[in-house]
Amino acid sequence: MISSxxxxxxxxxxxxxxxxxxxxxxxxxxxxxxxxxxxxYTMKETTLYSAFNRLxxxxxxxxxxxxxxxxxTRTYYELTPQGRIHYQLKKDEWIVTxxxxxQFIK
Amino acid sequence: MISSxxxxxxxxxxxxxxxxxxxxxxxxxxxxxxxxxxxxYTMKETTLYSAFNRLxxxxxxxxxxxxxxxxxTRTYYELTPQGRIHYQLKKDEWIVTxxxxxQFIK
DNA sequence: TGACGTACTATGTCTGATATAGTAGTTATA
DNA sequence: TATAACTACTATATCAGACATAGTACGTCA
Numbered sequence: 039m040i041s042s043x044x045x046x047x048x049x050x051x052x053x054x055x056x057x058x059x060x061x062x063x064x065x066x067x068x069x070x071x072x073x074x075x076x077x078x079y080t081m082k083e084t085t086l087y088s089a090f091n092r093l094x095x096x097x098x099x100x101x102x103x104x105x106x107x108x109x110x111t112r113t114y115y116e117l118t119p120q121g122r123i124h125y126q127l128k129k130d131e132w133i134v135t136x137x138x139x140x141q142f143i144k
Numbered sequence: 145m146i147s148s149x150x151x152x153x154x155x156x157x158x159x160x161x162x163x164x165x166x167x168x169x170x171x172x173x174x175x176x177x178x179x180x181x182x183x184x185y186t187m188k189e190t191t192l193y194s195a196f197n198r199l200x201x202x203x204x205x206x207x208x209x210x211x212x213x214x215x216x217t218r219t220y221y222e223l224t225p226q227g228r229i230h231y232q233l234k235k236d237e238w239i240v241t242x243x244x245x246x247q248f249i250k
Numbered sequence: 251t252g253a254c255g256t257a258c259t260a261t262g263t264c265t266g267a268t269a270t271a272g273t274a275g276t277t278a279t280a
Numbered sequence: 281t282a283t284a285a286c287t288a289c290t291a292t293a294t295c296a297g298a299c300a301t302a303g304t305a306c307g308t309c310a
Contacts, residue, residue: 042298047149048245055248065257075244085298138181139154142161148267171288191267
């Protein structure tokens with residue numbers, strides 16, 4: 039299982055990627071993460087929701103309420119232009135990190 | 145530049161790798177990290193020395209004093225058998241992490 | 251009706267990376 | 281020969297992100 043220290047710093051990439059093409063909400067994103075990683079990683083609820091807050095207060099996400107059929111209310115998040123830029127930067131950092139760490143793999 | 149959140153969790157791999165074949169000491173390891181990463185990453189002194197302490201108290205490293213020509217004393221660190229196991233586990237985790245994060249790269 | 255799934259919020263803890271500062275011996279340079 | 285730069289650390293405190301724990305509340309299905 040992937041430890042918290044190892045995944046730290048990549049939650050941004052994961053979440054922003056899944057909001058790239060359309061808005062999404064917590065529970066949905068959570069399931070998509072598990073699916074897309076083939077069960078290799080499941081983001082804890084608290085990690086996800088606190089990341090939403092952080093990303094929003096940094097200006098990378100914007101939230102709005104949506105009411106679904108059934109009357110339940112959800113909070114949706116969508117990427118801002120700065121969010122797209124942040125994603126690119128984090129992605130570039132990831133590429134470099136891979137290159138660096140791979141130098142220390144035997 | 146690689147941020148603290150992104151490198152977090154990989155300092156173990158980096159340090160243990162460099163102690164794989166022979167003991168080493170702080171300043172030397174520090175320079176080797178910068179060299180081997182082609183200057184893409186420089187580990188902060190405090191990060192390195194606190195990692196030494198952590199790795200030693202976890203039983204992954206063992207330390208001993210060495211006196212060099214000139215009279216200066218250094219603290220050398222060498223890998224323990226558990227340290228080698230830890231390296232393997234961290235390495236496996238790194239492989240999985242790469243696979244996971246790459247699923248979220250566009 | 252009660253378990254399970256959905257969709258969160260609140261609060262507090264822990265750890266690893268880092269900032270800041272200081273000590274002290276060695277070597278190069280002007 | 282003074283002093284700056286390099287070597288080789290230690291001590292202390294801070295910060296942020298991941299996570300544990302707990303709780304709320306609505307919907308659905310057996």
